[in-house]
Amino acid sequence: MKKFIALFFMIVSFSVAANAQDRQKEIAKKVQNDITALTAYIPLSDTQKVAIEKGLVMKHQNLSPELSEARKKELVKVVDHYLRAPLTQAQLQKLDANPKLVKQLVSE
Numbered sequence: 001m002k003k004f005i006a007l008f009f010m011i012v013s014f015s016v017a018a019n020a021q022d023r024q025k026e027i028a029k030k031v032q033n034d035i036t037a038l039t040a041y042i043p044l045s046d047t048q049k050v051a052i053e054k055g056l057v058m059k060h061q062n063l064s065p066e067l068s069e070a071r072k073k074e075l076v077k078v079v080d081h082y083l084r085a086p087l088t089q090a091q092l093q094k095l096d097a098n099p100k101l102v103k104q105l106v107s108e
Contacts, residue, residue: 027060034105041101042094048086055082059106072107079106 034056035049044052059079067075083105084092095102 027057030060031056037101038105041098042087042091044091051086052083055079056105058082076107 031053035053038044038052039049056079059075062075063072080102083102084095087095
């Protein structure tokens, strides 16, 4: 009986670990898509990309349908800060000229 219980817990732990890895791959793909969309519109340096990626990873990790409207608004503010902080004034002006891209990057 102990062997069956041990086997059950091993199977459950492996499936949980596999699901977590799938989630991380999905997040990485979404972040890469966001970075690609941004760099297609605004050229970025490597340090700018790294700084912006942190905010996008946080967005995709925390964004879920169960999130309340207040939390979503707060998340949008934080991601917007991560998006704008490393950019130069010229890059910010160009980004502000495309509100559709900004919305995609901070809230979708």
